[in-house]
Each structure stands twice: as structure tokens, then as C-alpha cells.
Amino acid sequence: MLKELHDNKHFSWPDGYRVGVTLTFDFQGGEDIRPLPNGVMNHEEYTQAEYGPNTAIWRILGILKEEGVKATFMTCGAIAERYPEAVKAIAAAGHEVAGHGYHHEVARDLTREQETEVMKKTTAMILNRAGKRPYGWRSCTQSPNSIELLMEHGYLWNSNSFSHDLPFLWESNGRVLVELPRQPYGDGRTYGHRDSGNPNDTLVVWQGMFDDLHAESQQAPTYVPFQFHPYISGRPGRARALRAIIRHMKQADGVWFATGSEVAHWCLDHVFKVEAPRVAKAS
Secondary structure (H helix, E strand, C coil): CCEEECCHHHCCCHHHCCEEEEEEEEECCHHHCCCCCCCCCCHHHHHHHHHHHHHHHHHHHHHHHHHCCCCEEEECHHHHHHCHHHHHHHHHCCCEEEECCCCCCEHHHCCHHHHHHHHHHHHHHHHHHHCCCCCEECCECCCCCHHHHHHHCCCCEECCCCCCCCCEEEEECCEEEEECCCCCCCHHHHCCCCCCCCHHHHHHHHHHHHHHHHHHCCCCCEEEEEEECHHHHCCCCHHHHHHHHHHHHHCCCCEEECCHHHHHHHHHHHHCCCCHHHECCCC
16 A cells, blocks of 8 residues: 655754755656647647757756756656757756656556556666666656556656655555655746746745745755746746746755755655665666
């Protein structure tokens, strides 16, 4: 039976940090654009999404380099297949490449067998392009099978839940998986998916989330997860808000910028102190 394990009373971050921050980018292009009822692709929507792997990714990598922070790119297998140089550049810059389905499938609509195939195919393609297999995962929605399948396929962490502020563990049949929870303030919401929204308003929302959790960290450690999309936050004007929130957090004290796997390993080794055999191994 799948169950959650929490240890908020003993939660900590390394080296006395009070706030853990993860910057995640859902790296997809036209994968999430579906044909119209007549079978024709909406060219405007498709090319807006394709701005991510063609153009925005390079602007974002430049911002991250200039600001000196690492991020995690939740990457569709098809993006890795179609844009190998972008994925290689992400890995070469020291960022993490994690999984995000293959064609941005809606996981809750998949059978167990179909979801298994998506994970296998995505894992293999990212290994091929990045030179290292992914250990983190975020699917478009989540199925009742997702967590246990991730354990079976050697993943360390998942990031789909909105239920808690701090990372926790999933446990099933003696195996565990770290959950890195999300907050509902990703750029897909603040910008109305891809077509609207004000960068100044978005920055107010992002700073408000961080400032509240940073203030709470005076009493106990907190976790601040960000979810961006290159094709949304990598546009001119919006990229300024991305850089601004990074700089805002860098100016605060006690903040640890970490990749998803760095947070997951810390939680496994130092918070929950999980024995190695309980951590999933690649099948």
C-alpha cells in the first residue's frame, strides 16, 4: 500500500541554510499542443510553444549562468530527441535533466502499460542525449500508478503534489520515493498559460510566495519550489521577471539554491536517513 512519510519536526537544510529553493523548467515545445477536431494543428499555438526549444532555452541558460544558480529541466523525451544540442547544453552547464513524459502525455489517461512505456522511452532518450539518465520526474497530471512505476524504474524523486510545503516520502513495499511538492504559482498560471499576463504582476506573486516562506524560516526550515516553462518565461519582458525573482532570492540570507536531485538526496540521507536498499534501483 502506498503511504506518505513526513518528518517536519526534524526537517533541516545543509550548512545551516533556512530556505531551500528549486528552480524547475518544464522543457517542452509543441508536445503539449494537440490537433484541432479536424486534425489540423493550430500553427499559432504550436509555434508559440516551439519558441521554447528554439530560442528561449538559450536566453534562460544565459540568465542562469550570469546569476550563478543551477536549475532542473523537466524534459520531454521528444524534446531531447528533436533538440539534442539544447539538452546537451543544459547538462554541460551543470543543470539537472529530469523527465517530463515523452510527448507531454496526460498521465491519468494512460494505462499502466502505456505509462510504463512512456517512462522507459523517456529515460532512454534523456540518457542518450544528456549522457546521464534522469532521476526526477514530473508528468502532466499523475495516475494512480505513477509513484510505484517511478520506484520500479529507478527514480529518486517526483514533483506533482500540491498538498504540503515540505518534501516528504512515498513508501510502497519497502521502497521509497521523495516528493518535491509544488506551489500553484507557476508561470503557466500567472501568465494565463502562454498568451497573457503581466510580468510585473507575476513578479509580485513570486516575491510574495518567497517572502512569506523566507519569513517563516525564522521559526523552521521552509521550501520554495518554482515552476517555469522556457516558452513562457523565456520571452522578452517575461525573462526580466525571471531574472528579478532570482536576484531577489539571492539577496536574502539563508537561501540554498539546489537541483531536484540535490534536495532529494539530502532528504533521503539526512532528513529521513533512508537505508540504501530502500531506495529504488534502476530496472
